[in-house]
Amino acid sequence: MYTASDLRKGLKIEVDGVPYEVVEFNFVKPGKGQAMYKCRLKNLITRTTIDRTFREVDKIDKPNLEERVVQYSYFDGHHYVFTDPRTYEEVPLDEETLGTARYFLSEDVEVRLLLHNGRVIALEFVKPFVEKQVVETEPGVRGDTATNVMKPARIDGGYELKVPLFIDQGDWIKIDTRTGEYVERVSRG
Amino acid sequence: MNVGLPFPLCPAPEHRLTIRARTKAAVRQFFIERNFLEVDTPILVRTPALELHIDAIQAEAGWLRTSPEFHMKRLLAAGWPRIMQLGPCFRRGEWGRWHNPEFTMLEWYRAHAGLEDVVQDVINLLPYVAQAGVGQTACNWEGRRIDLCAEPLRWTVSQAFQALAGWDPVQEFDPDRFDRDLVERVEPAMPKDRVVVLSEFPAACAAFARISPSNPKVAERCEVYVGGIELANLYAELTDVEEYRRRWQSWASDRKRRGRPVYPPDEDFLRDVLQMPPAAGGALGFDRLVMLLIGGPDLDCALPFRERLDP
Numbered sequence: 001m002y003t004a005s006d007l008r009k010g011l012k013i014e015v016d017g018v019p020y021e022v023v024e025f026n027f028v029k030p031g032k033g034q035a036m037y038k039c040r041l042k043n044l045i046t047r048t049t050i051d052r053t054f055r056e057v058d059k060i061d062k063p064n065l066e067e068r069v070v071q072y073s074y075f076d077g078h079h080y081v082f083t084d085p086r087t088y089e090e091v092p093l094d095e096e097t098l099g100t101a102r103y104f105l106s107e108d109v110e111v112r113l114l115l116h117n118g119r120v121i122a123l124e125f126v127k128p129f130v131e132k133q134v135v136e137t138e139p140g141v142r143g144d145t146a147t148n149v150m151k152p153a154r155i156d157g158g159y160e161l162k163v164p165l166f167i168d169q170g171d172w173i174k175i176d177t178r179t180g181e182y183v184e185r186v187s188r189g
Numbered sequence: 190m191n192v193g194l195p196f197p198l199c200p201a202p203e204h205r206l207t208i209r210a211r212t213k214a215a216v217r218q219f220f221i222e223r224n225f226l227e228v229d230t231p232i233l234v235r236t237p238a239l240e241l242h243i244d245a246i247q248a249e250a251g252w253l254r255t256s257p258e259f260h261m262k263r264l265l266a267a268g269w270p271r272i273m274q275l276g277p278c279f280r281r282g283e284w285g286r287w288h289n290p291e292f293t294m295l296e297w298y299r300a301h302a303g304l305e306d307v308v309q310d311v312i313n314l315l316p317y318v319a320q321a322g323v324g325q326t327a328c329n330w331e332g333r334r335i336d337l338c339a340e341p342l343r344w345t346v347s348q349a350f351q352a353l354a355g356w357d358p359v360q361e362f363d364p365d366r367f368d369r370d371l372v373e374r375v376e377p378a379m380p381k382d383r384v385v386v387l388s389e390f391p392a393a394c395a396a397f398a399r400i401s402p403s404n405p406k407v408a409e410r411c412e413v414y415v416g417g418i419e420l421a422n423l424y425a426e427l428t429d430v431e432e433y434r435r436r437w438q439s440w441a442s443d444r445k446r447r448g449r450p451v452y453p454p455d456e457d458f459l460r461d462v463l464q465m466p467p468a469a470g471g472a473l474g475f476d477r478l479v480m481l482l483i484g485g486p487d488l489d490c491a492l493p494f495r496e497r498l499d500p
C-alpha cells in the first residue's frame with residue numbers, strides 16, 4: 001500500500017484493479033482544508049488518462065507489476081513463443097498482445113515485458129531499432145535523397161510502412177519499433 | 190511605466206525580482222495611506238496556533254509561526270486599531286505549484302470593522318499593487334487577462350456548491366466531500382477573468398472567524414480568488430474566548446485521532462482576547478500575488494530560490 005504522500009510523477013499505482021502511472025501531480029490545499037493530491041493517471045493497459053484526487057488519508061494500492069526480459073524463439077502456428085534466458089521457461093504470446101511488434105521479431109531478439117498480475121500489458125524491444133529487408137516497393141528513384149516525399153513499402157513478414165523514394169526492393173532499412181517508422185537505409189551483405 | 194500595454198508573459202528573472210520588490214513596497218504604501226501601522230511579531234513562537242489541517246515546523250526550543258495572527262490580535266487587544274505585517278510564515282509539508290513551506294504572508298487587521306471592510310481592502314489593494322508592480326491594473330495568467338478593476342464576482346458557498354457540485358454544505362456539512370468538491374468542481378469552474386469573492390463558509394469551516402449573528406449555519410469568512418487561485422482569507426474575527434477553547438478542543442481531538450501533533454493552547458493569547466475589540470482581518474499569500482502579476486505558472490517565478498526539504 002502507498003499513502004498519498006508517496007505520490008509523485010512516474011509512480012505506478014492501482015485503482016479499482018487497474019494499473020496506472022501518475023503522469024501529472026499537483027499538491028492542493030484549499031484554505032483551511034485538508035491537503036490533497038490532484039493527479040492525472042495513465043491507464044497502463046488502454047493508455048487513456050483519467051483525473052483523480054487523493055486525500056492525505058487515502059491508502060493507494062500497489063499494482064502487482066513485473067518486468068521480464070525474454071528472447072524470441074519461434075512461431076508455433078498460433079503463438080509467438082519467447083524464452084526466459086535465465087529459467088528457459090517458455091512464454092507464448094498471441095498476435096493481439098504483440099500488435100505490430102510481431103513484424104519486428106527475429107530469432108533471439110530481446111523484448112522487455114511488463115506484466116500485471118501475470119498478464120502482459122506492455123512490451124518493448126530492448127534495442128529499439130531493428131533492421132529489415134524491403135521485399136516490395138516501387139523501383140527506387142536514384143539520387144533523390146533530398147525530398148521528404150515518401151512511398152509505401154512492405155518488409156519481410158508483411159508489415160507496410162512509408163519509405164523515401166530512393167529505397168529499392170532488396171534494400172535493408174532501420175525501423176524504430178516504438179513508432180513503427182522508417183529511420184534510415186543500412187548497408188548490409 | 191508602460192501603462193495600458195500588456196506586460197510580456199513571464200518576464201526575465203531579473204525583472205521578476207524587480208516586480209516582487211515593487212509590489213512589496215506598494216503593499217506597504219497602500220496600508221500607510223490608510224493609516225495602518227506596520228508591526229513585527231515573533232517568527233519563533235512558543236506554541237503555534239492550532240488549526241485542523243495546518244502543521245508547524247519545530248525549531249529548537251519552539252516553533253516557526255504558521256501565521257502571525259495570535260500576536261497581531263494581542264496588539265489589537267492592546268489598543269492598536271489598524272495594523273499590518275508582511276513577513277515569513279512556515280507550514281510543514283506544504284509543497285506544490287502554489288505552496289512552499291516558507292512563504293510571505295500579508296496580514297492586516299482593522300478594529301471596529303466588519304468583514305466587508307477587509308473585502309474592500311483586497312479589492313482596492315489588487316489594482317493598486319499591480320499598477321506599481323507591472324504597470325497595469327490587470328494580470329495575464331494562464332493565457333487569460335484578469336482585470337483587477339472589474340467588479341468582483343460574489344458567490345456564497347451555498348450558491349457555488351449547489352450550482353457546481355449539486356449539494357449545499359451549509360445545510361448539511363461533509364468535510365471530505367466539501368474539500369474534494371471545492372478543488373475538483375468549484376475552483377476549476379470559477380471565472381478566470383476577474384476576482385471572485387467566495388463568502389458565507391459553513392460554520393464547520395469557520396477556523397478563527399465568528400459565526401454570523403444572523404445565520405448560525407455560516408461563518409463570517411470569505412476567500413478571494415484570482416484566476417481560480419485562492420489568494421486571501423478574510424474573517425470577521427472571533428473574540429469569544431470560550432468559543433476559542435471549544436474549537437481548540439474539537440480540533441485537538443480530531444488531530445489526535447489522525448496522529449497529528451497537538452500544540453497547547455496559547456494562554457497569553459486567550460488572556461488578551463478578553464480585551465480584543467470587534468475586528469476584521471485578512472491574510473493574503475504575497476508570493477501567489479507576485480506569481481499572478483508576473484504571469485508564471487507556479488511559485489518558482491515569484492521566489493528567487495526554492496529550497497526543497499525532505500518531508
